[in-house]
């Protein structure tokens with residue numbers, strides 16, 4: 428409609444001198460007129476020149492008086508013929524209108540006050556010039572803002588001036604009464620039907636912004652892993668090599684003094700490999716000592732008293748925990764002159780579990796261990812305190828637990844300040860002598876260790892309640908792209 432009006436007007440007239448006036452005359456909003464002028468001028472249908480001027484506009488107060496009348500007139504109209512006390516008048520018109528209106532009404536000599544503070548009118552009727560002028564401005568009828576009549580309104584802060592921007596418009600080189608939509612693409616149909624000869628094509632806009640370029644984003648699990656790594660490194664830990672997903676039952680279970688009939692070793696809980704189904708190389712001397720300790724004990728232990736089978740230890744599986752990596756590391760450590768170590772790993776493990784909102788058949792474990800002479804349960808608690816407080820959890824509680832390879836064992840609970848409750852955050856313990864001594868570690872060496880999942884703290888940190896949004900083929904790309912800032916504080 429605006430386009431038709433502009434092109435139509437220019438057909439009859441040489442120019443639109445002022446887009447503001449044109450808008451008022453045609454009853455179309457100035458914003459719309461301006462948009463169309465910009466677009467017509469981009470296609471050279473019209474030539475547009477900027478015009479700028481000072482315009483008067485009403486302040487909030489001015490707008491209120493344009494509607495209800497100036498306070499001085501409101502005040503005078505509220506005075507009954509017999510007069511009124513100041514107090515009563517203030518109650519009647521409100522304190523704002525009262526105080527402003529009274530001073531102007533006095534100045535205009537519209538009212539007088541006697542000794543007993545009763546206000547009476549000196550005139551029968553008053554003209555509301557202020558309201559009239561405000562309405563003129565509101566309707567855009569005032570052009571000359573220099574007119575001294577308006578100075579008073581400016582002083583009273585009922586109007587202010589604002590720079591107004593508009594255009595004057597003439598026909599452009601491509602002027603036509605009607606604009607056909609320019610083609611944006613050359614289609615196969617255009618070519619076949621020979622239409623392309625008559626088509627008008629939209630010009631390239633080299634200033635247009637292109638699509639935003641997307642860079643890579645780190646997955647939340649990678650970010651939390653990085654932060655965990657930093658914490659371990661700052662605490663003087665060394666990373667363990669974790670690249671083998673396939674492990675033998677021996678290193679995953681037997682070396683950890685986990686009996687062969689333990690339910691975790693069932694195919695309902697563990698993925699066993701069909702091909703290659705068994706491991707070929709194990710350290711034979713050590714295997715013999717592990718068999719011995721399972722069957723008959725030793726090193727102060729009674730053992731489990733069952734018939735330990737090599738075939739069971741040979742079975743390949745997808746490692747069910749990264750403690751399998753720890754057992755390999757400790758064994759190789761025992762083959763050299765002893766030196767204390769701090770090890771950590773963060774990598775994938777597999778469990779044959781039913782998948783639900785909080786469980787997947789594969790996830791990541793964070794594993795930490797310290798082996799040295801003279802370590803105690805107090806050291807384990809102290810290290811855990813240090814570790815978790817670097818993650819922003821400084822209130823910890825420990826609950827006695829059971830693992831075949833640790834004694835004592837403790838579940839770790841942390842107080843989550845956000846949730847205002849205790850949440851389980853890990854499992855820990857001191858490796859048993861039945862595990863360490865067959866490896867060949869010196870008798871006075873102790874190993875404190877702990878493990879937790881990477882997914883759980885990540886879900887807590889990112890407020891995710893379904894693990895499938897975090898990991899797997901249904902992962903929420905929006906979550907990764909939004910790249911939220913992780914709230915783990917590294918100290």
Ligand SMILES: N[C@@H](Cc1ccccc1)C(=O)O
Nearest residue numbers: 748750854855856876877878
């Ligand atoms: N391996 C244990 C964690 C753990 C590691 C080290 C010591 C004690 C516990 C688990 O999978 O939950």
